[in-house]
Amino acid sequence: MIYQRIPPCPALQDFVKEYMLCHFIADPACPPVIQPLPPLPEHGLEFIPKGLATSINQQTGERSKETRYVIFGQPVSRINFIMPDEEYLVIRVIFQPGGLFRLLGGVPLNEFTDKIADAEQILEPDIRFVNDQLLHAKSYSQLIKIIEEFLWNKIRRVKLETHAVDKIGQLLQGTPTRFSLDWLADQACLSPRQLERKFIERLGIGPKLFSRISRFHQAFMHKEMHPQLDWFTVAVNYGYTDFQHLSKDVNQFAGVAPNTLLSEYARSPAKILQLA
Structure with a gap:
């Protein structure tokens, strides 16, 4: 299993706080792995090129399957993730406060509070091609490079300033x-x-x-x-x-x-x- 927190390149530090990369291959013969995740002071974007976990909101009982690319708002409830019994790879982009708001062109972040939304419905469809590239990446550093190229193409068009x-x-x-x-x-x-x-x-x-x-x-x-x-x-x-x-x-x-x-x-x- 690989679990890393990786700083962004200098050009993106105004928007991105860090990346979280997790990669493991489960043993189908073992019981399902459950990862508890109480709320953290963060929100962002996730790419999941391999495997999909099932999330359960402990407070509401709401159960949902991950999609390949999601926007996650600021959580206020604990989520339990039931990991897939296969290879699982996720790269989480954790934004600086205000960074995701600016990237989305001023969409109020309270619309995403305690929610996980399909990023393809909110960002441009080219996010699909990013996931295809991630699926065929040869190294972890290449994963980050692909995501940073995608983010830079978005961020360089952002007009909203920091507040x-x-x-x-x-x-x-x-x-x-x-x-x-x-x-x-x-x-x-x-x-x-x-x-x-x-x-x-x-x-x-x-x-x-x-x-x-x-x-x-x-x-x-x-x-x-x-x-x-x-x-x-x-x-x-x-x-x-x-x-x-x-x-x-x-x-x-x-x-x-x-x-x-x-x-x-x-x-x-x-x-x-x-x-x-």
């Missing part, structure tokens, strides 16, 4: 501590109401929820990487007043108790193979 709200999104991705809405609005030279509206339009959800998802994710990953730390210490280090408030976020975003999520994550394919 101060995009920088607020980057701030909350990196340091999701307890900023007041008034302070964030002041940094963007907007009123709190304008900030909320622009943030939802460009990132899909409001800044407070986005910050909570980012903080939950960082706190959980820190605990996973440092199992010797107790939950209270982790909670306080990430700005929670106590463990109960962190536990509440874990329950809302992952649907289980904190230690249960740790156990589930430990059984994920990438973790078993020590790739994540």
